[in-house]
Amino acid sequence: MNLPLETxxxxxxxxxxAGLCASLEAVRAGVHTVLLDENSRAGGQLFKQVxxxxxxxxxxxxxxxxxxxxxxxxxxxxxxxEVRLSSTVLGFFQGGELMVDAPGGVYxxxxxxxxxxxxxxxxxVAFPGWTLPGVMGAGAAQxxxxxxxxxxxxxxxxxxxxxxxxxxxxxxxxxxxxxVGIIDIADxxxxxxxxxxxxxxxxxxxxxxxxxxxxxxxxxxxSVLVGDAGGGKxxxxxxxxxxxxxxxxxxxxxxxxxxxxxxxxxxxGGFLPWHDAxxxxxxxxxxxxxxxxxxxxxxxxxEEGRMAGITAAEELGLLSGGRAGAKRxxxxxxxxxxxxxxxxxxxxxAKVSIHGD
Amino acid sequence: xxxxxxxxxxxxxxxxGRPVTIYVDGEPVPAREGEPVAAALYAVGIxxxxxxxxxxxxxxxxxxxxxxxxCAMTVDGVPNVRTCLTAVRDGMEVxxxxxxxx
Ligand SMILES: Cc1cc2nc3c(=O)[nH]c(=O)nc-3n(C[C@H](O)[C@H](O)[C@H](O)COP(=O)(O)OP(=O)(O)OC[C@H]3O[C@@H](n4cnc5c(N)ncnc54)[C@H](O)[C@@H]3O)c2cc1C
Ligand code: FES
Numbered sequence: 001m002n003l004p005l006e007t008x009x010x011x012x013x014x015x016x017x018a019g020l021c022a023s024l025e026a027v028r029a030g031v032h033t034v035l036l037d038e039n040s041r042a043g044g045q046l047f048k049q050v051x052x053x054x055x056x057x058x059x060x061x062x063x064x065x066x067x068x069x070x071x072x073x074x075x076x077x078x079x080x081x082e083v084r085l086s087s088t089v090l091g092f093f094q095g096g097e098l099m100v101d102a103p104g105g106v107y108x109x110x111x112x113x114x115x116x117x118x119x120x121x122x123x124x125v126a127f128p129g130w131t132l133p134g135v136m137g138a139g140a141a142q143x144x145x146x147x148x149x150x151x152x153x154x155x156x157x158x159x160x161x162x163x164x165x166x167x168x169x170x171x172x173x174x175x176x177x178x179x180v181g182i183i184d185i186a187d188x189x190x191x192x193x194x195x196x197x198x199x200x201x202x203x204x205x206x207x208x209x210x211x212x213x214x215x216x217x218x219x220x221x222x223s224v225l226v227g228d229a230g231g232g233k234x235x236x237x238x239x240x241x242x243x244x245x246x247x248x249x250x251x252x253x254x255x256x257x258x259x260x261x262x263x264x265x266x267x268x269g270g271f272l273p274w275h276d277a278x279x280x281x282x283x284x285x286x287x288x289x290x291x292x293x294x295x296x297x298x299x300x301x302x303e304e305g306r307m308a309g310i311t312a313a314e315e316l317g318l319l320s321g322g323r324a325g326a327k328r329x330x331x332x333x334x335x336x337x338x339x340x341x342x343x344x345x346x347x348x349x350a351k352v353s354i355h356g357d
Numbered sequence: 358x359x360x361x362x363x364x365x366x367x368x369x370x371x372x373x374g375r376p377v378t379i380y381v382d383g384e385p386v387p388a389r390e391g392e393p394v395a396a397a398l399y400a401v402g403i404x405x406x407x408x409x410x411x412x413x414x415x416x417x418x419x420x421x422x423x424x425x426x427x428c429a430m431t432v433d434g435v436p437n438v439r440t441c442l443t444a445v446r447d448g449m450e451v452x453x454x455x456x457x458x459x
Contacts (some may be wrong), residue, residue, distance in 0.1 A: 038423060038442075088423075121424060131427075133404035133417025140421035148396035149373070151360040175362045219415055220404045 003099070004107040008034045010312055011098055011111040013089045013254060016044020017298045018290025018305035019117035020072040023081040025309030025327075026115075030318045033081045034109070036100060038088035042076070043069025044119050045291075046298060048142045049167075058334065059299035068298075092116075092254040096285070113285040113312045116255050117305060120248035120269065120291040129215030138168040138245035145175045153241025157224050158182040159212055162190035165245030170198045172243075180237050183210040183226055215242050248295045255292070258283055263357050267350040268294030276355050278328065279308035287312055294354075296339075296347055303335045358402030377447035382456060394440035394451055395421065395428045406430050406440060408455030430454060 010026050012019045015037035027033045041047055049065025059068075077083055084102065091099040097108045122137040129135070134153060138160065141152040156177050158169045161184040169179045182199065187208050189196050200206070209229040216223045216236075224242050227234040248269055255273040256262060260281040263274045273281045273288045281288055287308035290301035307328060314324035339348040374390035381403065388397035395406065395418045405415040406428045418428040423442045431452040432438040440451070 040444075122420065131409075131414060131416055133406075133415055136417075136419050136421070140419060143421040144396060144399060145362065148392050148400075149362045150392075150396050150400045151362060152399065154360070220417065 004105075005097070006107060006109040008032055008109055008111040009316055010034070010113045010115065011036060011109055012115040012117060012309075013037075013092075013098070014044060014117035014119055014290070014292070015039070015042040015073070015083065015085070016117060016119050016290060016301065017046055017068070017072065018119070018292070018301040018308075019044070019115065020069075020076055021302040021305030022115045022117060022287070022289055022309035022312070023076050023083075023305075024072070024079060025306045026313050027076070027079045027081045029310070029313035031313050031316055034111070035076065035081050035083045036087045036089055036098075037083075037085055040086050041069075042073035042083060042085065045139075046072075048139070048146045059302055059338075065298070089254060092258040094259055096258075098254075112316055113287065114258075115279075115287045115289055115305070115308045115312060116252075116273070116281075116292055117288070117290045117301075117308075118251040118254060118292045120295055121251050122244070123246045123249055124244060125212075125246060127212050127214055129217070129221070132215050132217055132221050133219070134217070134221030134240055135215050135242045135244070138164050138243045141241070141243045142168045142171060145177075146171060149175075151175060151177050152243070153221075153239065154178060155180055155239045156241045156243055157226075157237050157239045158243045158245060160184060160190070160245030160247070161186070161196075161206055161208070162245060162247060163192055163195055164248070165243075166191040166195035166199055168243060168245060169204060170195065170202070173199070173202050173204070177241075179204045180239055181205045181207055183207045183212070185209070185211045185229060212242070248291065250292045250294060252292060255281060255286070255288060258286055260286060260288075263354055265294065265350045265354065267346050268296075272354075274354060274357060277307075277332070278311045279304055280311060285312075285315065294347070294351060296344075300335065300338050303331050303338065307331050307335075359400065360402065361400050377445060379445050379447075379449040379451055381451045382453055388445040390447070391444055393421075394430070394432065394443050394445050394449070396441075397445050398440070405453065407453060408457075410455055413455065 009032040012023045012035045023035045046065040046069035087102040097110045144150045213225040213227045224237045250272040260273040262271045279287045289304040289308040310327045313319040404417040416427045419425040421441045428440045429437045
């Protein structure tokens with residue numbers, strides 16, 4: 001098979017906040033940058049978000065996610081990033097080529113540097129009935145309702161009380177669905193207080209120490225059987241949709257394929273490519289940023305993307321060591337600010353522990 | 358069944374593409390130009406996108422981002438098309454794999 005082969009200075013895989021910011025830093029330094037994303041719209045997780053973002057003003061806090069996404073994507077195009085959408089990267093070979101499935105056909109590209117900013121995938125658990133139509137990831141429900149304006153169901157049970165579970169529950173309420181409850185196997189709510197308060201004000205009950213026993217129905221979900229963790233009581237919720245918000249794991253297939261060394265950190269979502277504070281993996285010219293480098297937040301993803309873009313530009317000879325160093329220092333300072341809060345410190349410790357591995 | 362969100366508390370009136378018609382196992386289904394097939398089906402309450410070849414059980418969209426392949430259907434004669442990533446087109450013919458012919 002003879003596939004067309006292109007070259008580029010830098011290819012960034014994933015046009016979420018991490019990939020967009022990496023591309024911006026690189027292109028502003030003069031790097032010919034190609035940004036690939038399999039979606040038909042840039043923004044990654046951001047364009048599904050209709051809530052106002054937390055974080056600092058610098059990172060668009062107070063703005064709705066899809067607004068931030070459109071702004072960043074606009075800046076990228078204006079600065080000269082070659083944005084290619086509907087382009088799935090299928091492989092990243094040991095020789096350094098990426099295989100891309102694009103509307104015009106499959107092609108190879110061999111860049112001098114690559115930033116992997118592929119984000120995360122939703123975790124899943126198996127239980128009787130988990131394959132029934134109407135059981136879906138919370139991200140799927142969010143995509144349906146916020147991007148396409150279609151309700152995943154009229155009566156929804158949410159499994160998982162982390163930020164994603166809380167926010168998607170609230171977004172379903174906003175769109176007119178009924179959320180009958182949020183269950184979690186843990187003994188405390190995983191997400192932020194602000195997000196919990198919003199759903200609590202709408203009267204959505206949270207059942208801690210509870211787990212899914214089964215999803216039931218013929219043809220699609222009609223009810224969900226839930227039991228308390230002690231194995232005592234069981235309850236049946238009449239619902240037509242069960243959403244699973246059980247956490248995210250870094251999407252690391254491409255890094256693994258390229259031979260990047262992996263490390264495991266529970267706090268950051270599981271396996272992720274080893275990387276240093278400049279977002280370099282152990283493979284020369286291969287960088288990682290954002291949720292793909294450990295699950296954190298969009299604002300952190302943006303700064304990690306900048307760090308990767310700056311370092312890539314330096315390695316490609318388009319930024320002097322001094323200028324790159326000064327830029328990195330500014331990014332580092334912002335990252336420390338972002339990870340300073342009560343939720344960030346655990347993640348920061350996990351991040352720092354990787355560098356020494 | 359209509360599961361479309363008319364007016365959204367935050368987004369206001371949801372932007373909708375031009376109305377088109379697709380055919381699912383021969384039956385006409387209204388859709389909006391630009392939306393993925395899987396979303397158009399969900400909007401009218403069709404949640405089964407295929408039947409497991411082994412167990413015959415129904416399966417439906419699970420991730421809506423092209424990862425799980427539960428939404429793979431036959432589109433205009435092409436098998437295994439992920440309908441969560443495939444935009445509808447007026448007159449498109451969609452078939453549910455593994456469905457027993459009535
Ligand atoms: C419900 C919810 C609410 C959130 N709220 C907040 C908040 O208020 N504040 C905050 O800071 N953060 C929030 N976050 C987290 C934030 O959205 C993520 O941390 C952030 O989007 C991660 O950015 P990223 O660029 O690493 O990945 P993503 O945004 O996931 O982008 C990755 C991109 O890579 C693409 N991709 C993946 N694999 C390939 C491939 N092989 N080929 C081509 N393209 C590929 C994907 O299509 C995607 O577009 C929220 C997340 C969720 C789910
Ligand atoms: S719903 Fe998962 S691939 Fe389409």
